[in-house]
């Protein structure tokens with residue numbers, strides 16, 4: 217059973233087609249990263265899945281149940297927009313209220329345990345209006361997980377958080393995955409997505425432009441493997457031969473006395489490059505290989 221299945225899901229506001237026939241499958245137990253530029257349609261897509269807005273056409277299911285279905289939503293956690301917190305309620309009040317809404321009625325101990333997991337225990341009795349932006353985000357994450365849901369939607373969970381908090385939330389998300397839960401998260405932080413997501417979809421103009429694991433996405437952009445070589449000076453009589461060989465192996469970006477940078481399309485070429493230097497009587501002192509980052513893939517539209 218898949219955690220999320222969308223088939224030809226669409227949303228239009230008047231003549232403006234915001235989501236155009238989206239097909240998407242998220243497997244159970246995945247940490248799925250959902251990316252796209254501002255206005256790509258990510259929130260609209262999530263809002264349809266979580267029943268906040270209705271779709272114009274298409275179907276979807278969550279945890280195998282065709283939506284919209286209020287019963288299945290008790291097994292789903294959604295991180296609310298921080299602006300929807302009640303300023304005069306404490307962090308603890310929020311968790312109690314939201315767990316009751318889902319029918320789980322978490323005990324005070326459970327609420328405190330969840331607040332501890334997002335490092336808000338010391339602020340349990342603080343009014344939400346007095347929490348900092350990062351703390352409000354943490355409270356939103358706590359609300360999304362208080363009822364022990366199987367599927368969790370997190371909208372930019374770490375934006376505006378300090379570095380230590382980001383690490384804490386990444387650990388928490390991985391822990392949720394270890395418990396068998398599925399996390400569907402949006403983020404504008406590509407490093408974060410690259411680090412913790414098992415699969416990634418990039419949305420553009422209302423459709424999915426790219427989808428796959430980091431490895432699969434990289435496979436489309438293998439032409440940009442960059443190899444940086446620190447080497448000893450190549451003897452004069454070998455220099456022309458080596459340069460000619462390197463130019464036939466890939467795009468030679470830099471070729472100096474002690475340092476060479478080349479981009480190649482096939483990682484098997486790396487060993488051949490090292491051999492070419494050795495055969496031309498130069499020692500290879502260090503080799504660095506850089507694969508395309510998610511940032512390059514994201515921008516390469």
Ligand SMILES: Nc1ncnc2c1ncn2[C@@H]1O[C@H](COP(=O)(O)OP(=O)(O)OP(=O)(O)O)[C@@H](O)[C@H]1O
Nearest residue numbers: 229232234252253254255256257258259260261419
């Ligand atoms: N209620 C609405 N009425 C009309 N247009 C809307 C409405 N909600 C969203 N849109 C439009 O739909 C498009 C997609 O918006 P959406 O909020 O889904 O983008 P997003 O990918 O989540 O962006 P961001 O990264 O900025 O959150 C935008 O052009 C937006 O103006």
